[in-house]
Amino acid sequence: MAREYLRTFKVYDLDEVKEHLVIAGDLSGDCAKCRELGIDYLKAASCPQCGTPFKYIASRRLDSHPGERFQFARRIQEKRPDLIMIDHTDYTSAVGHKKARDFFG
Ligand SMILES: [Zn+2]
DSSP: OOOOOOOOOOOOOHHHHHHTEEEEOSSOEEETTTOOOOBOTTTOSBOTTTOOBOOEEEESHHHHOGGGHHHHHHHHHHHOTTSEEOOHHHHHHHHHHHHHHHHHO
């Protein structure tokens, strides 16, 4: 059986994602909801500050190191199969679009 990672597109509720997203940095992660820093994203089931359960993960590092995408996906699949990996660039651009829509009505 040949198992490979293939990226997919799916519609998400942006507010729901933001509510349950941990953003991985180089060493630790931060909570998209309350901005708490220094979260161990390979272990934390929820935010130690606001308590929100994490369901999604995005990596800021992949914005500048896209070649590490599949390596990161494999690591998350092994260590955090409970999390859905979303693309950080997609997320930030969607948040930007939403802010513009909210602002201009
Ligand atoms: Zn939090």
